[in-house]
Each structure stands twice: as C-alpha cells, then as structure tokens.
Amino acid sequence: MARRRTAAHLVPAAAAGAGLLLLAQVWAAPARAEEAFLTNQPANEVAVVDLGPDGASPRLVGRIPVHGSPAGVAVTKDGSTAFVTSPDGKALSVIDAATRRVLARIPVGGGPLGVAVAPRGRPVYVADWYGARLLVVDPDHAGDVRIAPTGASPSGVAVTPDGAVVLTADRDDDTVSVIDAARLERIGVIKVGQRPFGITLSEDGRRAYTANVGSDDVTVIDVATRSVTATVKVGARPYAVALAGDLAFVTNQYAGTVSVFDTTTLAPRATIHVGEYPEGIAASGDGRHVYVANWSDNTLSVIDTAVLRVVATLEVGDGPRAFGAFLRRTAR
Incomplete structure (x- = not known):
C-alpha cells in the first residue's frame, strides 16, 4: 500500500542509521547538461x-549516503556543490557535485530544513x-x-539575485520574513496564506511565491514593496512552486497533481497528474521541463512545459523529498 502523509510529515521522521558516511556509491558517467540531486529522506x-x-530521458547514475534523514537541498549556480540539510542529524552536508562525495558535515543544531545559497x-x-531562526553558514569555516x-517554524528559504535579501516561509506564523543579508536583521514581515x-x-527577484499547505493556495508577493499582490487557488496541500517561462507549477501533496497557472494573468492553465504525494519541484534551465519528486511512490516525474503533461517517470529510491533547488546545471 502506498504511504500516506499527514501534516506531521512536514517535521522529518526519526533518523535511520548512524555515523558519518563520506563515500558515495557512484557509477561512471560522463558530464551532462543537467542532473538532479534528490534527497531520499x-x-x-x-x-x-x-x-x-x-x-526528458532520466537515468539514475549515483547514490550518495547522507545521514540524518536528508530533506532540503540547494545546488550552487555554478553546479560545483550541493548543500543538504539533515533535520534529524542536525547538520548541513557539503557535497562535491562532480565527484558525488561528501566533503564535510557541519553541525548546526536545531532542525535544519530549507536551504538556499547566496x-x-x-x-x-x-x-x-x-x-x-535562520542559520547562516560559511562552509569554508565550519564553526x-x-x-x-x-x-x-521557518521552512522554505530564498535569496534575491543580488544576494541582499533572504526570505523565509514561516509555516506556523502564516508569514514570510524579510531578512537583510548584510545585517542579518528581520526588516519585514508579510502575512500570507495558511501554513x-x-x-x-x-528570476529577477521581484516576485515571490509561497505554497500554502493549510489554505490550498499560492500567495504572490511584490518583494520591493513587501506586499501581497494576489492569491491563487491550487490543489490540496501545495508544497512548493517552480517557475518556467510565464508559468508557475505547484506540487499538490494530497491530490497527486501539479497545478499550473499563468504568472501574468494568474489564470489556471492545467492540472497535471504525477506520482503520489509530490513534493520537491524544479524547472530546467531552458524552461522546457519541470521535474517533480514524488514521495510516496518513490519516483521522479518529468513534465514537458510545452504540452503540459508527464513525458517520463523514473524510480529513484525511498521517499524522494528534494525540497529546494535540486538541479545541477553543467556545460556539456
């Protein structure tokens, strides 16, 4: 029977296994234009x-052991490094994306979940x-x-393209915090939807989109004015948003679907059936595809953004969550 998750799933489950695992199980593979780094929690x-x-031709090429129920992931813009949070392990792992090896494991305490990189x-x-709180980590100086x-309960994190502002989705306050990256001060609080x-x-950093688990909608924020400009209804228990061209794609956990709406008109465009309990979602660099991690059936769905349908599905391992920017873009 497929696993069914409730709101309690948003707080990661207990860790399995112990000890620091540094080496990855890796298959030899040439460099590709894009790879996905999926946290199998x-x-x-x-x-x-x-x-x-x-x-649109996904192929599993490696598995990297990461202790502590890994959940959040962020790959640097140059594709060199992936940062992975382990909520149960209370740590941030630093992964060399090319060699697929854990370079360091930084203790951060608390319950590290969402992650973003300047x-x-x-x-x-x-x-x-x-x-x-938001933990600000210098990976070159672990302490x-x-x-x-x-x-x-901050969950998702995003950084503006100029690196000046950090936004957090604060689940239990129904707010978004606006943080000055230089002073590390909370300079704004924006009321959004529920949870x-x-x-x-x-891409230009002007608008932010929050997936509101409790109110089944997406809040659209004007970052400069720190104001809500729109609320868009989507499916049951929306988890995350990906942007491709003029379209927004939203994973609906309970519905097993992705809602698509136009970011200019805010009109609905499609509802796409994917795997069971979709969570992490990201768009390719060229905007031609959107990738969805399906927690309950252990798969990755590939959506063609031109025809708005699933064109490939791949089994990837137990409980893919992939919360964050999980795509690695490299030169061919």
Whole structure:
C-alpha cells in the first residue's frame, strides 16, 4: 500500500542509521547538461539522476549516503556543490557535485530544513524548523554559524539575485520574513496564506511565491514593496512552486497533481497528474521541463512545459523529498 502523509510529515521522521558516511556509491558517467540531486529522506541518501541530453530521458547514475534523514537541498549556480540539510542529524552536508562525495558535515543544531545559497556560493542559509531562526553558514569555516531571527517554524528559504535579501516561509506564523543579508536583521514581515512551506523567487527577484499547505493556495508577493499582490487557488496541500517561462507549477501533496497557472494573468492553465504525494519541484534551465519528486511512490516525474503533461517517470529510491533547488546545471 502506498504511504500516506499527514501534516506531521512536514517535521522529518526519526533518523535511520548512524555515523558519518563520506563515500558515495557512484557509477561512471560522463558530464551532462543537467542532473538532479534528490534527497531520499527515509533512505538516508541523495540520489543523482542524469536528466539526459534532451532533458526528458532520466537515468539514475549515483547514490550518495547522507545521514540524518536528508530533506532540503540547494545546488550552487555554478553546479560545483550541493548543500543538504539533515533535520534529524542536525547538520548541513557539503557535497562535491562532480565527484558525488561528501566533503564535510557541519553541525548546526536545531532542525535544519530549507536551504538556499547566496548567488556567489557563500554563505549558505538554513531554516531551523525548531528554532524560529535562520542559520547562516560559511562552509569554508565550519564553526562560523551566525543567526538571524524569523517567524515560527521557518521552512522554505530564498535569496534575491543580488544576494541582499533572504526570505523565509514561516509555516506556523502564516508569514514570510524579510531578512537583510548584510545585517542579518528581520526588516519585514508579510502575512500570507495558511501554513506557507515552499517559497520561490522569480528570476529577477521581484516576485515571490509561497505554497500554502493549510489554505490550498499560492500567495504572490511584490518583494520591493513587501506586499501581497494576489492569491491563487491550487490543489490540496501545495508544497512548493517552480517557475518556467510565464508559468508557475505547484506540487499538490494530497491530490497527486501539479497545478499550473499563468504568472501574468494568474489564470489556471492545467492540472497535471504525477506520482503520489509530490513534493520537491524544479524547472530546467531552458524552461522546457519541470521535474517533480514524488514521495510516496518513490519516483521522479518529468513534465514537458510545452504540452503540459508527464513525458517520463523514473524510480529513484525511498521517499524522494528534494525540497529546494535540486538541479545541477553543467556545460556539456
């Protein structure tokens, strides 16, 4: 029987296994244009998927052991490094994306969940689900962890393209915190829908989108004015948002679907059936495909954004969550 998750699933389950695992199980594979780094939470690993030269031919190429029920993931813009949070292990793992090896495991305490990286690759911002705070980590100096305040139970994290502002979705306060990255001060609080979880910024950083688990909608935020400009109804228990061209794609956990709406008109465009309990979602660099991690049936769905349907499905391992920016973009 497929697993069914409730709201309690949003707080990660107990860790399985112990000890620091540094080496990855790796298959030899040439460099590709794009790869997906998927956190398989119950399996205590990150699955690496080659998405194929066309973006729609996924192939499992590696598994990287990561202790502590890994959940959040953020790959640097240059594709060199993946940062993975382990809520049960209270740590941030630093992974060399090319060699698929864990380089370091940084203790951060609390309940690290969402993660984002500054545009230049440093620092790394980690949402502490238990501590109502944002942890600011310098991976080159593991002991240097600074703190900024947030609302209750911060989950998703996003950084503006200029690196000046960090946003957190504060699930238990129904708010988004706006944090000055230089001063690490909370400079704004925006009321959104109920139980915001994932938060995504537009490419230019002008708009933010929160997936509101409790109210089954997406809040659209004007970042400059720190104001809500729209609310868009989607499916049951939306988890995260991906943007491709002028379309927004939203994973609906309870519905097993992805809602699609136009970011200009906010009109609905499609409802796409994917795997059971879809969670993490990300768009390819060219916007031609959207990738969805399906927690309950252990698969990755590939959506063609031109025809708005699933064109490929791949089994990837136990409990893929992939919460964050999980795509690695490389030169061919």
